[in-house]
Amino acid sequence: xxxxxxxxxxxxxxxxxxxxxxxxxxxxxxxxxxxxxxxxxxxxxxxxxxxxxxxxxxxxxxxxxxxxxxxxxxxxxxxxxxxxxxxxxxxxxxxxxxxxxxxxxxxxxxxxxxxxxxxxxxxxxxxxxxxxxxxxxxxxxxxxxxxxxxxxxxxxxxxxxxxxxxxxxxxxxxxxxxxxxxxxxxxxxxxxxxxxxxxxxxxxxxxxxxxxxxxxxxxxxxxxxxxxxxxxxxxxxxxxxxxxxxxxxxxxxxxxxxxxxxxxxxxxxxxxx
Numbered sequence: 001x002x003x004x005x006x007x008x009x010x011x012x013x014x015x016x017x018x019x020x021x022x023x024x025x026x027x028x029x030x031x032x033x034x035x036x037x038x039x040x041x042x043x044x045x046x047x048x049x050x051x052x053x054x055x056x057x058x059x060x061x062x063x064x065x066x067x068x069x070x071x072x073x074x075x076x077x078x079x080x081x082x083x084x085x086x087x088x089x090x091x092x093x094x095x096x097x098x099x100x101x102x103x104x105x106x107x108x109x110x111x112x113x114x115x116x117x118x119x120x121x122x123x124x125x126x127x128x129x130x131x132x133x134x135x136x137x138x139x140x141x142x143x144x145x146x147x148x149x150x151x152x153x154x155x156x157x158x159x160x161x162x163x164x165x166x167x168x169x170x171x172x173x174x175x176x177x178x179x180x181x182x183x184x185x186x187x188x189x190x191x192x193x194x195x196x197x198x199x200x201x202x203x204x205x206x207x208x209x210x211x212x213x214x215x216x217x218x219x220x221x222x223x224x225x226x227x228x229x230x231x232x233x234x235x236x237x238x239x240x241x242x243x244x245x246x247x248x249x250x251x252x253x254x255x256x257x258x259x260x261x262x263x264x265x266x267x268x269x270x271x272x273x
Contacts, residue, residue, distance in 0.1 A: 025043040026266070027266045028041045028043055030266040030267065031262075031266070034262070034264070035262070046066075047066040047067075047068075050066070050067070050068040053068070053073075055068040055069045055071065055086060056068060056069075057069050057088075060090075064090060067090070069086045069087065069088060070086065070087055070089075070090050070092075070093035070094070071084065071085050071086030071087060071093070071094065072084070072085045072086075072094065072096070072099045074099070074103055083103065085099050085102070087136070090134060091133075091134040091208075091210055092134060092136060092173075092208045092210055093134055093135060093136060094135075094136050095127060095128050095131060095135050095136065095137055097127040097128045097137070098127045098128065098136055098137055098138050098206070100127070101127040101138045101140065101204070102138075105202060112124065112125045113125075115250060115252065116250075117234070117248070117250045118238070118245070118248050118250075119145070119146070119149060119238035119245055119248070120143055120144060120145050120146070120149070120151075120236075120238060121143070121144040121145075122141060122142070122143055122234065122250065122252075123141075123142040123143075124139075124140065124141055124142075124252055124253075124254060125139075125140040125142060126138065126139050126140060126254050126256070127140070128256070129256070129257060130256070130257035130258070130259050131209055131256060131257070131258065131259065132209070132258075132259050132260070132261055133209050133210075133258070133260075133261055134208070134209060134210065135208070135209055136175075136206050136207065136208040136209075137206065137207060137256065138204050138205070138206050139166070139204065139205050139206075139207060139230060139254050140202060140203070140204045141164055141202070141203045141204070141234060141252065142200070142201075142202050143197070143200070143201055143202070143203065144199070144200045145197070145198055145199060145200075145238070148240050148241055149198070149238055149239065149240050150185055150196040150197065150198045150238070150239055150240075151196060151197050151236045151237065151238055151239070152194060152195065152196055152197075152236075152237065152239075153179060153182035153195040153196055153197055154179055155182065155195050156194055156195050156196075159194065159237070160235070160236070160237040160247050161236075162179075162197065162203070162234070162235065162236035162237075163234070163235045163236070164177050164203050164205060164232065164233075164234050164252075165232050165233055165235070166205060166207075166230055166231070166232035166252075167230070167231055167232055168207060168228075168230050169228050169229070169230075171209060171210065172207050172208070172209060172210075172228070172230065173207065173208045173210045174205060174206075174207050175205060175206040175207065175208070176205070177203065177204075177205045178203070178204045178205065178206075179197075179203055180197065180201045180202060180203075182195035182196060182197060183195070183196060183197075183198065184196075185198070187241075188241075189241075189242065203234075207230065209256075209258060225257060225258065225259050225260060226257070226258050227255055227256070227257050227258070228255070228256050228258060229253055229254070229255055229256075230253065230254045230255075230256065231251070231252070231253045232251075232252050232253070233249045233250060233251050233252060234249070234250045234252055235247065235248070235249045235250075236248055
């Protein structure tokens, strides 16, 4: 479902998805059939295409030797690479929907929920509703302020900034929170310029399902599908041109389905010797 959803969203932009693998064509065909993957998969058993794109992981060993760094190229309709998203480890890789949330924020809402919050509209979203161990997804807070109302950005001095703080269960690695660019607002009452957010803006934070211990890794790989909760709060102080309202803390939460890795091997006749 996750790959199919990503494919549909890219095609809505007139783009195509493709994947590179070092497996044989027969193994790729078997894998694609089991997972209903419809976009092209490229067999590259000698890593020739991987080297051409300069994404060969030269430090990979064992069964991952010859593999590419996990990631995506964003190629426009004329065939020009516009963006690239790669990570150094196969155990920390972006999902297709995560990339789409960065390229096309308006298409990123896989799951949304409206949260009651004083002085602003708050909608929580996430790039994926499910992920396998090693996958990275985006958690999103979309905020809309009324006209002439602002909140302070994190770089403000002497005021209470807006702040998203999350807590994840064991096996979840939280990346840095991403805030939008702020604007300087001149407050005539105190004759001071301060960095603020106004109107509509987005705060996001990526997380990676990365077990930190060997026992956790084994459990994540072999356990049944499970759902985890990521909780936290959004703290802010909303102000208009004349009044600052009391500081507020709004609880936030997301749910994420952890899907075990596919450990099923191809038929014996297709397996590597």
